[in-house]
Amino acid sequence: MANYNYINTYIIRIIRMLCIWIILLLISFSAISQNQSEIQLANEYVLKGDKKKAIEIYKDLSKNDANIPLIHNNYINIMLDAGEFDDAQAYLKRVLRRDPSNLQYRLDVGLVYVRAGELTKADKYFRDIINEVKSSVHLSKMASDYLSGRSLTDYAVLALTESRNVSGNPFLFSLDLAMLYRLQGQQDKMVREYLNYVTQNSANVQYVKNVMQALLTKPEELESLERLLYDKVQQNPEVEVYTDLLIWVTMQQKNFYASFIQARAYDKRYKKDGEKSMEVAKVALDNGDYENASKIYRYIVNQYSNSSNNLLARLGLIRSREAKIKNSFPVSKDSVKTLITDYKKFINQFPDNNNSLEAQRNQAILFANYLDQKDSAVQILNKLISNPRTSLFLKSKAKLDLGDIYLLKGESWESTLLYSQVEKTQKENPVGYEAKLKNAKLSYYKGDFRLAQEHLDILKEATTREIANDAMDLSMRIKENIALDSVGEALKQYAIVELLLYQNKIDEALQKVQKLKQGIGDSATFSNQTILDDVYWLEANILLKRGEFEQANALLQKILDEFGSDILADDAYFLQAEISERYLKNKDKAMEMYRDFLTKFPGSVYAAEARKRFRMLRGDFHETETPIN
Numbered sequence: 126m127a128n129y130n131y132i133n134t135y136i137i138r139i140i141r142m143l144c145i146w147i148i149l150l151l152i153s154f155s156a157i158s159q160n161q162s163e164i165q166l167a168n169e170y171v172l173k174g175d176k177k178k179a180i181e182i183y184k185d186l187s188k189n190d191a192n193i194p195l196i197h198n199n200y201i202n203i204m205l206d207a208g209e210f211d212d213a214q215a216y217l218k219r220v221l222r223r224d225p226s227n228l229q230y231r232l233d234v235g236l237v238y239v240r241a242g243e244l245t246k247a248d249k250y251f252r253d254i255i256n257e258v259k260s261s262v263h264l265s266k267m268a269s270d271y272l273s274g275r276s277l278t279d280y281a282v283l284a285l286t287e288s289r290n291v292s293g294n295p296f297l298f299s300l301d302l303a304m305l306y307r308l309q310g311q312q313d314k315m316v317r318e319y320l321n322y323v324t325q326n327s328a329n330v331q332y333v334k335n336v337m338q339a340l341l342t343k344p345e346e347l348e349s350l351e352r353l354l355y356d357k358v359q360q361n362p363e364v365e366v367y368t369d370l371l372i373w374v375t376m377q378q379k380n381f382y383a384s385f386i387q388a389r390a391y392d393k394r395y396k397k398d399g400e401k402s403m404e405v406a407k408v409a410l411d412n413g414d415y416e417n418a419s420k421i422y423r424y425i426v427n428q429y430s431n432s433s434n435n436l437l438a439r440l441g442l443i444r445s446r447e448a449k450i451k452n453s454f455p456v457s458k459d460s461v462k463t464l465i466t467d468y469k470k471f472i473n474q475f476p477d478n479n480n481s482l483e484a485q486r487n488q489a490i491l492f493a494n495y496l497d498q499k500d501s502a503v504q505i506l507n508k509l510i511s512n513p514r515t516s517l518f519l520k521s522k523a524k525l526d527l528g529d530i531y532l533l534k535g536e537s538w539e540s541t542l543l544y545s546q547v548e549k550t551q552k553e554n555p556v557g558y559e560a561k562l563k564n565a566k567l568s569y570y571k572g573d574f575r576l577a578q579e580h581l582d583i584l585k586e587a588t589t590r591e592i593a594n595d596a597m598d599l600s601m602r603i604k605e606n607i608a609l610d611s612v613g614e615a616l617k618q619y620a621i622v623e624l625l626l627y628q629n630k631i632d633e634a635l636q637k638v639q640k641l642k643q644g645i646g647d648s649a650t651f652s653n654q655t656i657l658d659d660v661y662w663l664e665a666n667i668l669l670k671r672g673e674f675e676q677a678n679a680l681l682q683k684i685l686d687e688f689g690s691d692i693l694a695d696d697a698y699f700l701q702a703e704i705s706e707r708y709l710k711n712k713d714k715a716m717e718m719y720r721d722f723l724t725k726f727p728g729s730v731y732a733a734e735a736r737k738r739f740r741m742l743r744g745d746f747h748e749t750e751t752p753i754n
Contacts, residue, residue: 164195171199176207193220201233210241228254228264232271239277251280259287262297269301278308296321307340315340316350320357323366330366334373344736350374358387365395372401379737381409381417389424398432399425406441412734415449440480443467447487451495454708455672461495479516485509486523493530494629502530521547521556525563532567533628541567555589562592565599570624572617574603606656615645615656622663631670638664658688662697669700674708695729698722706738716742 163182171179183200186192197220204213214237221230231254238247251272258264265288273281282305285298303318316337323333341347354371361367368391375384388401406421422445425438443464450460468488472481485505493502506527510520528543544560544567551557565580577599584596606616618641625634642660665680681704684697699722706715719739723732 164192168199171203176203179203180207180209180212187216187219190223193223197230201236205237205240210237213237228258228267229271232268236275236277251277252283255280255284255287258284259291262288262292266298266301269298269305273305273308278305281305282309296325299325312341312346313349313353316353320353320367320370323370324364327366327369330369334370337374338377344378347374347378351378362394365391368394369401372405376405376408379412379414379733380740381405381412381414381421384409385417385421385424388421399429399434399438403434403437403441406438406445410441410445410448413448413452415445415452419445419449436475436478436480439471440484443471443484444487447491454670456495456670458496461491465491465496479514482509482512482515482519486519486526489523490526493526493533497629499530499534503527506530517550518556521551521560525556525560528563532624535628537567537571555592558584558589558592562596565596569599569603570620570627572613572620574607574613574616578603602659615641618644619656619659619663626663626667626670631667635664635667635671638667658684658691658693661688662693665697665700669704672708674704678704695722695726695731698726699729699731699735702735702738706742712742 163186166182168179179199180203183196183203186196187200200216201213204210204216214234217230217234217237221227221234224230232251235247235250235254238244238250255265255268258268265284269281269284272278272284282302285302285305289295289297299318299322303315303322306312306315306318319333319336323329337350341350351371351374354367354374357364357367358371368387372384372387372391375381375387384405385402388405391397391401392399402421402425406418406425409415409421410418419442422438422442425432425434426442429435429438446467447464450456450464465488468484468491471484472488475481486509489502489505489509492498492505506523509515509523510527515523524543524547528540531537531539531543541564544564547560548557548564551560561580562584565577565584568574568577568580581596581600581603585593585600603613603616606619607613618637622634622638622641625637638660642657642664645657645660661680661684665677665684668674668677668680678701681697681701684691684693685701688694698718702715702718702722705711705718716739719735719742722729722735723739726732729735
């Protein structure tokens with residue numbers, strides 16, 4: 126019985142203790158809940174801009190140390206915004222007594238000095254802290270992040286450079302310092318830090334290229350980087366990334382000969398079998414520098430006879446000549462026949478090589494587009510498509526080519542079937558988007574602008590910039606011309622001319638576009654006058670293909686005279702300069718026009734090319750070495 130009473134008393138005591146604990150816990154939860162409610166209320170006053178009420182609530186809350194981490198940033202910032210600097214200092218003195226090693230609270234003191242206008246005191250204070258923490262990489266980084274976040278960039282830089290000096294590591298904080306120098310507008314220092322960063326790990330090189338491409342947009346900035354990299358390469362010839370970046374920056378300037386000189390040395394030093402030179406040749410070809418592309422491909426053919434790049438260079442050499450012939454008006458049929466013969470030789474010499482399949486495709490396109498031998502082209506492409514060795518990508522491209530040829534023959538139904546096949550098999554791939562763009566253009570040629578627009582709206586989000594830009598341009602043309610002429614009669618006639626031009630019916634296209642121009646001049650025929658600059662542009666390009674350069678020039682001048690502030694103005698002026706350079710062989714006139722172009726159209730997509738051509742004509746890119754045979 127005594128044991129029972131003892132156990133009973135013990136249980137009662139435990140129950141009482143649990144009750145007390147629960148009551149205390151409930152009180153605590155209640156207090157926390159009340160605090161949270163008060164904090165939320167104060168934060169709402171901050172958002173509303175009612176600083177006075179917010180400060181009153183924060184002040185009460187700050188009496189409880191547990192609230193400090195929850196209110197500190199808002200409380201200190203709103204006191205500074207309200208100009209209550211003495212209260213802010215008093216508050217910070219109190220929280221630092223509780224937590225004297227807290228770096229943020231200590232830096233906040235300096236911030237109060239800055240906001241109060243006590244800059245001398247702030248300067249000494251920040252420098253003392255930076256000096257104190259410089260031996261700690263972690264604390265120095267924390268201090269720098271704090272200071273840069275408060276727009277105190279000079280001190281943020283100082284925190285990192287002091288720590289770097291103490292550590293003896295010249296590469297420490299390279300990326301952080303590069304970003305800070307960028308904020309300060311100190312581009313040279315920024316670039317040097319990015320170069321420091323890239324030498325730590327060559328895998329960083331693409332990131333640095335992307336950043337520099339975005340940040341260094343002015344010619345003088347690229348030229349400055351080029352000079353710096355030349356110095357780096359001479360001082361540190363063993364550092365691969367310096368040469369890689371030098372090749373990249375000269376390519377950005379479209380100085381492909383200079384790129385080649387460096388790429389050639391790079392390939393020899395690092396035994397790359399012409400890989401970097403091939404890269405330069407491809408970019409040169411894509412940018413229309415056929416001379417340098419041919420020169421580089423020829424060098425690789427001669428220098429790397431046993432390399433896998435040799436075959437690619439042979440094919441690239443033919444492609445370079447092909448691109449040059451296609452862009453020399455009027456196109457010479459004899460030159461096209463020579464190209465076809467060269468492709469045949471390549472195919473016969475390397476029948477089992479996959480590059481021969483690509484050569485067959487190129488051969489077919491030449492037959493169809495320049496010799497009007499469409500049946501020969503169809504036969505080659507069908508053979509290529511049925512070949513089990515042909516990749517899905519190449520089969521898709523061949524089907525698109527086949528669709529184009531049927532369009533040349535006027536069999537648009539066959540074209541859309543082939544385009545649609547590629548769309549289905551290559552969804553979300555660039556070649557699939559290309560097929561959709563061709564279907565959109567086919568609808569456009571037929572005058573079905575609504576269906577064309579449906580395709581184009583999807584293509585504006587295409588994965589490749591070129592396709593997205595083409596889609597955007599065509600979409601804008603349709604919208605601009607339909608806005609004033611809902612039937613789109615003038616645009617329908619314009620689309621017919623484009624189709625004739627696509628089908629290489631040059632004379633018929635010229636007659637049609639001249640008739641359209643007359644109709645637009647007569648407002649009773651066409652109500653839409655906004656398409657006139659496009660008509661001038663189209664007629665000028667037709668005349669250019671016919672080799673009538675002076676007449677083309679005159680039409681381009683009409684665009685400049687009548688539509689000087691419209692979207693085609695820079696296209697027209699650049700093409701005039703190109704005609705003077707390439708076809709009329711007037712070097713001085715071309716130089717003058719390219720120089721004026723940069724003043725008149727500094728933001729044009731042609732600006733980089735105009736600058737390169739001006740410098741080339743001026744003699745900036747003269748070869749300093751013996752030309753390569």
